Amino acid sequence: MPHVDTSAVLISMPHSHYAEKARWALDRLSIPYREEPHVPLLHRLATMRRGGRSVPVLIQGGKLYADSTEILRHSDASCGGDRLYPRDPDVRRSVDMLEERFDQALGPHTRRWAYFQLLPHRALLFPLMARGVPWIEASLLTLSLPIVTLAIRKGLRITPDGAQRSIVHIRDIFSQVGDLLADGRQYLVDNRFTAADLTFAALASPVLLPDRGIAAYPTVDELPTAMREPVERLRDTQAGRFALRMYAQERWCTAADAA
Numbered sequence: 001m002p003h004v005d006t007s008a009v010l011i012s013m014p015h016s017h018y019a020e021k022a023r024w025a026l027d028r029l030s031i032p033y034r035e036e037p038h039v040p041l042l043h044r045l046a047t048m049r050r051g052g053r054s055v056p057v058l059i060q061g062g063k064l065y066a067d068s069t070e071i072l073r074h075s076d077a078s079c080g081g082d083r084l085y086p087r088d089p090d091v092r093r094s095v096d097m098l099e100e101r102f103d104q105a106l107g108p109h110t111r112r113w114a115y116f117q118l119l120p121h122r123a124l125l126f127p128l129m130a131r132g133v134p135w136i137e138a139s140l141l142t143l144s145l146p147i148v149t150l151a152i153r154k155g156l157r158i159t160p161d162g163a164q165r166s167i168v169h170i171r172d173i174f175s176q177v178g179d180l181l182a183d184g185r186q187y188l189v190d191n192r193f194t195a196a197d198l199t200f201a202a203l204a205s206p207v208l209l210p211d212r213g214i215a216a217y218p219t220v221d222e223l224p225t226a227m228r229e230p231v232e233r234l235r236d237t238q239a240g241r242f243a244l245r246m247y248a249q250e251r252w253c254t255a256a257d258a259a
Contacts, residue, residue, distance in 0.1 A: 008033035008060035010071075011046050014131040014216035018107060021202035022056040022071040023214055028198070029079045030254050033058070037132045039141045040148050069103060072195050083255045084195040091190045098188060098196035106173045107203040109166035112156055114206035116163035117227035118218075119149045128216040167230060170207060177239035193250050193258065200239075201246035207234050210247035 010026065012019035014037045026033050038046050038055075047057045051064050058065040058074070065071045076084045086092050118125050122145055129148070130138040141148065152158065177200060180188055188196045201210070209217045209231060220231060234240045250258075 008058060010035045011043070011050070011052070011057040011059075012037045012055045013040060013043050013129070014133065015128045015206075016055050017110065017203050017205050017215060018054075018068040019056040020205060020213055020215040021068040021199055022058060024198055024202055024251060025072045025075045025084060025195075026058075027252070028250075028255055029075050029083055030256065031075055031078070033060075035132075039129050039133050039137045041144070041151060042137050042140070068199075069099060069195075072099075072198070076195075079255070084193075084198065086190055086192070086194060088190075094189045095194045095196045099199045102173070102196075102199045102203050105169060106200070108156075109169040109173075110203060110206040112158055113163050113166040113170060114227075115152055115156060116158050116160070116166075117224060119152065119158065121224055122146075122149070124218055124222060124224075125149070128218065131216040170204075170234070174204075174234060174237050174239040177242065178237060181238050181242055193246075193253075197246050197250070201243040201250075204234075204240070204243045205247075207231055208240055208243055209235075210244055210251075212247040212251045 008026070008031060010019070010022060010033050012023070012035055023035070036046065043055050044053070047053055047055060047066075050057060050059060052066040056068055056071060058071045060074075060078075065074050072084055076082075081087060085095055118128075126141065126145060129145075130141050133141075177188070185191065187193055188200065202213075205213055205215060206217065207230070209220055209223075211219070220228060220235075223231060235244065
């Protein structure tokens with residue numbers, strides 16, 4: 001196996017599902033890293049001074065990898081390839097297409113809908129945003145949380161209409177994934193765990209709340225009533241059950257275990 005630089009740093013936010021996607025890949029491929037979580041808004045100071053923008057950002061071997069898909073591709077290549085991205089060109093194309101769709105059409109909508117439900121509940125939101133961050137950032141968040149929530153609402157265009165559109169998109173993608181799984185396959189592509197499965201499960205996590213990941217989420221029992229019923233309904237779909245199975249079966253399985 002090629003030498004892996006042990007000085008890798010993953011800049012994240014505790015509740016970011018894109019950071020969870022990157023973290024899962026690093027764990028899966030047994031790549032040593034140190035996580036550096038930050039609260040919203042202040043995370044920009046950590047990423048921009050290193051040349052990135054939002055989270056996740058991975059710094060490894062003096063190079064910067066500035067989004068979750070770039071991190072997955074780099075991690076797979078650094079371990080010799082064919083772990084998350086199959087070598088067969090046609091199979092790889094299918095994985096890439098699904099990953100891009102989940103990145104572009106699922107992740108933004110699960111984030112928007114979950115934020116819409118959780119932002120009014122600051123007592124629930126604070127421990128999610130502050131988990132594991134530097135103590136000074138957690139202290140600042142106690143004072144700045146109203147500003148942070150306002151910035152999130154404006155930046156992500158979180159409105160009742162937007163949240164409703166997002167849950168419709170989420171259900172549509174879940175239905176499409178369910179159609180793929182209807183033939184009895186255990187994974188989305190090539191009868192093996194790939195970046196497509198990882199990406200779907202990670203980016204669906206804000207509306208499924210799996211208990212095997214690291215992202216800072218509330219439990220289903222802690223949810224506001226208006227959020228709990230849609231979450232339980234999504235968890236009970238074929239796609240939802242698939243994503244939860246990926247967490248239970250694959251989240252802490254390394255590529256060496258699966259070989």
